[in-house]
Amino acid sequence: MISALQKEKFRNQLLKDKQAIENRFENVGHYDLERGAFHESTGELSSYDNHPGDDATELYEREKDIALNEHTEKELKDIEDALRAIQTGTYGSCKECGRDIPLERLEALPTALYCKEHSPDHLVSHERPVEENVLMPAFGRFEYDESEAEAYDAEDSWQDVARYGTSESPSDIDMEVEHYNDAYVESEDPVGYVEDYENFIGTDIEGKNITVYPNHQHESYEDLLDEAGTMTIFGDLPPGEKEPYTEEGKEPYTEEGKEPYTEEGKDRYR
Structure with missing residues (x-):
């Protein structure tokens, strides 16, 4: 006292x-x-x-x-x-x-x-400006925020802004970054693509003749597969299985224009 x-x-x-x-x-x-x-x-x-x-x-x-x-x-x-x-x-x-x-x-x-x-000051107000109710999308109110969809959501909106700089430095975040410009949450998320291999493969104007262009992303992708001991990120394919979209896989999967994924084509290739 x-x-x-x-x-x-x-x-x-x-x-x-x-x-x-x-x-x-x-x-x-x-x-x-x-x-x-x-x-x-x-x-x-x-x-x-x-x-x-x-x-x-x-x-x-x-x-x-x-x-x-x-x-x-x-x-x-x-x-x-x-x-x-x-x-x-x-x-x-x-x-x-x-x-x-x-x-x-x-x-x-x-x-x-x-x-x-x-202390009453411990209470954090959750009241937001009324203007936020009419600004869509804005301030974290996105349709896909609670799902795992690849659609643009509030997190993507924040990352777009964070790329221009934040008050954090590499010492303030709980992850390692290779560049100061990556010092924001989940900076490793893909931008403009979904799968990692989209960074180093390409096709001609007709969507054929897939070509691999070795680069840093390609090396990282190969190292990831080697470390996991697998051929693909979703596991090895069964021996001899070929995709119907490759040149080798087209012939055995089609007959008179029928794709194996139609009801008529399934019985022949079971």
């Missing part, structure tokens, strides 16, 4: 802070909010002949003034609540559990009326 001398010290600090806020309100007129509409704070009678960009700037400044005013009023209310607690003798004890608030916490935040564990 804090002593009477310590309470008096905190009381003097709170009174000093309260006087400073009141002087600020008096000097700035509650951030010009007492003047009414923002036209009056700029000396304009109307915005009829103003450029929309100028009005947007003034609106932004007005919104900032409102936010600063609300923050300062909340600060003043917290000070008054703390002074009232000193007067009633409850200052220094948590309003929720009744335990003593550590002196270090009071020194850092003289307006504290709760211990750290029961």
